[in-house]
Structures are given as structure tokens and as C-alpha cells.
Amino acid sequence: MNILVCISKAPDTTTKIAFKDGDTRFNEDNVTFIINPYDEWYALVRALELKETLGGTVTVLHVGPASAEPEIRKALAIGADDAVRIDLDAQDAGQVAAEVAAFVQGKSFDLVMAGKETINYNGASVGGFVAGYLGWPYVSMATKLDVAGNVATIEHDVEGGTEVLEGELPLVISCAKGMAEARIPNMRGIMAARTKPLQVVPPSGAEALTSVVKYAVAPGRTAVKLIDPEHMDQLVELLHNEAKVI
Amino acid sequence: MSVLVFVEGSKGKVKKASLEAVNYAARLASHLGGGVTALWCSGEASNLEDIGKAGASRLWTAGDAPLVQGDAQALCAALEQAVASSQAKAVVFSHDFTSKAVAPMLAARLKAGLVSAAVADVQVSGGTLSVVKSVFSGKATAEYQLRGALNIITLLPNSFAVTLTGNSVAAEPFGVNLSGHTSRLRVKALKKESAELSLPEAELVVSAGRGLKGPEHWGIIEDLAKSLGAATACSRPVSDIGWRPHHEHVGQTGIAIRPNLYIAVGISGAIQHLAGVNGSKTIVVINKDPEAPFFKSADYGVVGDAFDVVPRLIEAVKKFKAAH
Ligand SMILES: Cc1cc2nc3c(=O)[nH]c(=O)nc-3n(C[C@H](O)[C@H](O)[C@H](O)COP(=O)(O)OP(=O)(O)OC[C@H]3O[C@@H](n4cnc5c(N)ncnc54)[C@H](O)[C@@H]3O)c2cc1C
Numbered sequence: 001m002n003i004l005v006c007i008s009k010a011p012d013t014t015t016k017i018a019f020k021d022g023d024t025r026f027n028e029d030n031v032t033f034i035i036n037p038y039d040e041w042y043a044l045v046r047a048l049e050l051k052e053t054l055g056g057t058v059t060v061l062h063v064g065p066a067s068a069e070p071e072i073r074k075a076l077a078i079g080a081d082d083a084v085r086i087d088l089d090a091q092d093a094g095q096v097a098a099e100v101a102a103f104v105q106g107k108s109f110d111l112v113m114a115g116k117e118t119i120n121y122n123g124a125s126v127g128g129f130v131a132g133y134l135g136w137p138y139v140s141m142a143t144k145l146d147v148a149g150n151v152a153t154i155e156h157d158v159e160g161g162t163e164v165l166e167g168e169l170p171l172v173i174s175c176a177k178g179m180a181e182a183r184i185p186n187m188r189g190i191m192a193a194r195t196k197p198l199q200v201v202p203p204s205g206a207e208a209l210t211s212v213v214k215y216a217v218a219p220g221r222t223a224v225k226l227i228d229p230e231h232m233d234q235l236v237e238l239l240h241n242e243a244k245v246i
Numbered sequence: 247m248s249v250l251v252f253v254e255g256s257k258g259k260v261k262k263a264s265l266e267a268v269n270y271a272a273r274l275a276s277h278l279g280g281g282v283t284a285l286w287c288s289g290e291a292s293n294l295e296d297i298g299k300a301g302a303s304r305l306w307t308a309g310d311a312p313l314v315q316g317d318a319q320a321l322c323a324a325l326e327q328a329v330a331s332s333q334a335k336a337v338v339f340s341h342d343f344t345s346k347a348v349a350p351m352l353a354a355r356l357k358a359g360l361v362s363a364a365v366a367d368v369q370v371s372g373g374t375l376s377v378v379k380s381v382f383s384g385k386a387t388a389e390y391q392l393r394g395a396l397n398i399i400t401l402l403p404n405s406f407a408v409t410l411t412g413n414s415v416a417a418e419p420f421g422v423n424l425s426g427h428t429s430r431l432r433v434k435a436l437k438k439e440s441a442e443l444s445l446p447e448a449e450l451v452v453s454a455g456r457g458l459k460g461p462e463h464w465g466i467i468e469d470l471a472k473s474l475g476a477a478t479a480c481s482r483p484v485s486d487i488g489w490r491p492h493h494e495h496v497g498q499t500g501i502a503i504r505p506n507l508y509i510a511v512g513i514s515g516a517i518q519h520l521a522g523v524n525g526s527k528t529i530v531v532i533n534k535d536p537e538a539p540f541f542k543s544a545d546y547g548v549v550g551d552a553f554d555v556v557p558r559l560i561e562a563v564k565k566f567k568a569a570h
């Protein structure tokens with residue numbers, strides 16, 4: 001089974017967010033980047049587990065400039081067989097997905113796996129776009145995935161509960177917590193990653209239909225008002241008269 | 247130019263987040279100079295008339311089994327047909343599990359622009375649409391320009407209050423052609439949550455963390471939630487150890503919520519937890535450690551032991567409710 005895992009790069013979860021160039025660009029100065037957690041912990045690791053039991057290959061794909069190569073090498077160190085970088089600084093999820101779909105077309109992938117969302121753009125949409133472009137079925141927010149022969153069984157979150165689906169490959173799946181446990185790359189993996197193939201592919205030329213024109217940092221809260229723990233009636237009064245939430 | 251809005255039901259009622267989406271679509275349609283068509287595929291509901299009252303000028307209902315079941319590929323086909331029949335130039339969804347599955351597929355198929363998790367109204371200037379969405383897990387917002395011939399927007403729940411001031415409209419059956427659609431996915435099981443209140447939609451949320459020491463102590467949290475009419479949530483370690491169901495887990499790796507009131511009991515306020523809740527309008531933190539980082543992100547704080555403070559708060563809420 002051949003699996004393509006879409007990985008994106010994101011600022012570490014504790015990053016203080018700032019913008020530059022008149023608030024039109026994210027300020028990357030002194031920011032530590034990571035592989036988007038859902039892509040690494042859930043999509044990539046589950047893909048590797050499936051490969052270990054069923055055979056086949058795991059390819060990681062990133063759409064972005066060369067500055068993401070450390071994160072791509074990390075995915076190889078965790079265990080992916082090879083990597084592809086589509087050389088485009090994409091403007092939105094639709095454009096990323098159009099490039100992913102153009103790459104998948106005509107190749108023999110059985111499964112495309114993405115994370116449930118990126119922690120920087122929070123679009124939760126690349127996976128669905130890829131499925132739409134390819135005309136493959138899409139299962140979003142998967143928390144469990146098993147494959148036997150040509151059939152995948154997937155548990156995923158839906159409105160008001162969870163649903164178990166079964167379906168023939170190929171499929172596109174977005175992955176959430178529950179799929180797998182994070183893996184830390186070992187020394188052998190890190191060494192091997194240096195020589196694993198990383199192919200750079202020119203973009204297909206798909207256009208973006210949306211783009212960011214301005215960012216703003218969310219306003220902070222004013223200083224906390226401390227309430228005497230003996231006087232919870234005061235808290236209720238403030239919630240009613242001041243905050244007006246009850 | 248008309249706007250299509252997807253509306254969904256939950257437990258026999260139109261979801262509140264869907265009514266927020268109808269209101270939103272109506273404001274957008276008034277900018278664009280057109281009406282709002284709502285598409286409903288959720289079977290029976292006791293308050294279908296609210297869809298018209300929220301601003302829809304037309305209500306289309308489709309009852310084919312795959313649609314009622316929520317099959318994403320079938321819903322996508324139905325929406326594609328509804329876009330064509332209503333000649334919509336924009337589609338609005340609530341940002342929820344269904345739209346996460348359907349909206350991007352629809353955008354790909356119709357070559358539409360998509361902005362998900364919008365938190366403000368669409369601005370229209372000189373024919374260009376722009377909208378503000380939440381990014382960096384709530385730490386920032388980004389204004390997006392939409393340039394599609396068709397544009398799709400999903401709205402973060404609880405970003406706007408619902409107003410029901412319009413007239414109700416009669417439901418009209420909308421015929422969906424699913425013949426080209428043979429689902430390759432079969433539903434093997436469906437587990438519904440027992441929670442009465444859906445957490446992403448709740449206006450009031452009571453949440454607790456590891457400070458509560460064990461699942462046997464959640465009685466006070468449930469009682470506080472009940473006294474307020476709030477939903478319950480928890481921090482990640484609490485759902486990881488299995489003290490609480492995983493759908494209650496809020497934060498970076500769980501769900502993001504933005505209720506009017508978020509009460510955090512025995513939660514330290516780690517940045518990954520805040521990522522899921524800092525969009526809340528008012529935050530109350532109850533923690534016995536005055537140094538707990540959560541106090542820096544709170545509007546009201548109570549430094550004290552949860553096992554003393556929460557029962558007192560329940561009494562105070564009950565007294566307040568009895569008087570109001
Ligand atoms: C990449 C990543 C993603 C993560 N995602 C999430 C996420 O989505 N959601 C999430 O919640 N966490 C997430 N975490 C974990 C997060 O970093 C914290 O570890 C977690 O939120 C802590 O949970 P807690 O506040 O319940 O427990 P603790 O940090 O142990 O805090 C317990 C608090 O209870 C207080 N307390 C103890 N006893 C009492 C008492 N009797 N009365 C009152 N207060 C008391 C203590 O003072 C303390 O502040 C993530 C971590 C990482 C690295």
C-alpha cells in the first residue's frame with residue numbers, strides 16, 4: 001500500500017505571534033518551527049504503522065519553499081521513505097490542495113492522509129479540497145484507521161457523536177487525536193534521513209482564490225478581577241451586571 | 247445575488263449555530279442585493295420556522311437517506327445542485343464537523359474560494375468580498391480577500407447572537423439527483439453522545455482539569471453546569487486518563503470553543519489549553535494556586551480550593567436563579 005502524507009510546517013505551540021510589513025506577513029524571527037502536530041503525530045505515525053504491517057511505502061509531501069526542509073527531513077527521520085516538496089509559497093488551502101492533487105494524479109497512491117487542521121491557519125480544509133479535486137471519497141476528523149486488503153475501516157467525529165465507516169481505497173483522510181501515539185526519531189532514523197530522497201517538484205500553476213490582506217493579534221484581556229472565595233454571590237452579581245453573561 | 251446557507255438539525259431542533267449562519271447569510275445577501283435560500287437535509291425539526299425568521303427567504307428540504315444520514319459526498323452533491331438551482335454567489339455554513347467535511351469538497355468541485363472559521367461579517371467593497379477569520383489557534387485574526395466567482399464561508403459558532411425577527415417561510419421539497427452518486431463509504435456504526443448540550447454551541451461552559459483529582463469529584467462540576475444551564479468540558483490530561491469523555495476535551499488538540507462564559511476549575515491554563523478557549527467572551531478561573539498562569543488570561547479569578555469554592559458558587563447561582 002502506498003500512502004501519501006501531507007505535512008505542513010507551523011510555529012511551535014508556545015510561539016508568541018507577531019506580524020511585520022504592515023501586518024501583512026507573519027514575523028518568523030526567532031520562531032521555532034515544527035511539523036504541524038496532527039500531521040506528525042497522527043497522520044504520519046499511523047501511515048508508518050500501516051506500512052509496517054501491510055508493506056508498501058510512505059511518502060511525505062509538503063507544498064512550500066525550501067525553508068521547510070528541516071521539517072521534511074524530520075518526517076524522513078521518523079520513518080517516511082521519501083519526500084516531495086512542491087516549490088510554491090502557497091496563498092491558501094485551495095491552492096495547496098490543487099498542487100497536492102496534481103501530484104497525486106496518475107500515480108499509484110492508495111491513501112492520502114492529512115492532519116485535521118494546521119495550527120497556524122486553522123482551515124481544516126486541505127484534505128477535503130484534495131478529495132474534491134481528485135473525485136475520491138473524503139473522511140474528515142478520523143480518530144482510528146485500519147486497512148485490510150482494499151478496504152479501510154475508519155472511525156471519525158461527526159456532529160453529535162462518532163461514526164464508523166468502511167470503504168474501498170483510494171481515499172483521502174484527515175487525522176485527529178486517537179489515530180496513533182507520537183514517535184520520537186532515533187539516531188539511526190536521523191542518519192538515514194540525510195540520504196533519503198527529497199524530490200523538488202515545480203508547481204502546476206493552480207491559482208489561489210483567497211489570500212490574506214491583513215493580520216491582527218487578538219486583543220489581550222484586561223487585568224483579572226479577583227473575587228473573595230467566601231463571596232461567590234459577588235461573582236454571580238458581576239457575571240450578571242458587569243459581564244452580562246448570565 | 248443570492249446566498250445559499252446550509253442548515254442542520256440536532257436532537258429534533260434546528261441547531262443554534264445554523265441559525266447564526268442564516269442571520270449571517272441574510273446580512274451578506276442584503277449587501278449583495280439578493281435573497282437567502284436555506285437547504286435543510288436533517289429530517290423533522292420542531293422549530294423549522296426559525297429558519298425563515300432568521301432571514302431565509304426560501305427553505306428547501308431534501309430527505310434522501312444518504313443526506314439525512316450526513317453522508318459527506320452526498321451532501322456535497324446536493325449542495326452543488328442547490329448552488330446551481332438558486333444561482334447562489336456565496337454559500338454559508340456553520341464551522342462544524344459537517345462543514346469541515348463538505349465545504350472544502352464543494353469548493354474544489356465548484357472552483358470556489360473558501361474561508362473557514364470566519365468571526366466577522368463579510369465586507370463588500372467595490373465588488374470585492376473580504377472576511378476576518380481566526381488564525382494561530384485564536385491568537386490572531388486574518389482578513390482574507392475572496393476572489394472566486396462563487397465563495398464559501400464557514401462561520402465559527404457563537405460569533406454572533408441569533409435574532410429571529412423575520413417571517414417564517416414554507417418549506418419546499420428540493421429534489422436532489424443522487425443517481426451519479428454511489429457512495430463508496432458504508433456506515434457500520436454510529437455512536438451518539440449523551441450530552442444534552444452540544445459543547446461547540448453552548449453559551450455557558452463549566453470546565454475542569456487535573457486539579458479535581460479524580461472522576462469521582464465531577465459531581466460538583468456537573469451540578470454547577472446544571473445550575474447555570476451550561477455544558478461541561480475538560481482539559482486534555484483529564485480526557486487522556488479517561489476521567490471524562492474525549493469529546494469534552496478543549497484546546498489545541500481538542501475542540502475550540504468561544505462561549506459567552508467559560509468557567510475553568512482546577513486547570514492551570516497551559517498555552518495549548520488556552521488555544522481552545524481564549525475566544526470566550528468572559529473567563530472565570532478557580533484555582534488554589536495564585537500563580538496559576540490561567541489568571542493572566544481571566545476576567546474574574548477566585549483563588550481557593552475548588553472543593554470549597556464550587557459548592558458556594560452553586561448556592562449563589564441557585565439563589566440568583568430563584569430571584570430572577
Ligand atoms: C502540543 C501539545 C498540545 C496540547 N493540547 C492540549 C489541549 O488541547 N488541551 C489541554 O487542555 N491541554 C493540552 N496540552 C497539555 C497542556 O500543556 C497541559 O499539560 C494541560 O492543559 C494541563 O491540564 P490541567 O490544567 O488539567 O492540569 P495541571 O496543569 O496539572 O493543572 C492542575 C491545576 O489545578 C490546580 N489545583 C489543584 N488542586 C486544586 C484544588 N483543590 N482546587 C483548585 N485548583 C486546584 C493546580 O493549582 C493546577 O493549576 C497540550 C500539550 C502539548 C505539548
Ligand SMILES: Nc1ncnc2c1ncn2[C@@H]1O[C@H](COP(=O)(O)O)[C@@H](O)[C@H]1O
Pocket residue numbers: 006007008009036038039061062063064090093096113114115116117118121122123124125126127
Ligand atoms: N503547505 C502544505 N503542504 C502540505 N500539506 C499541507 C500544507 N498545508 C496544509 N497541509 C495539510 O492539510 C492539513 C489541513 O490544513 P488546513 O486546511 O490548512 O488546516 C494539514 O494538517 C496538512 O496535513
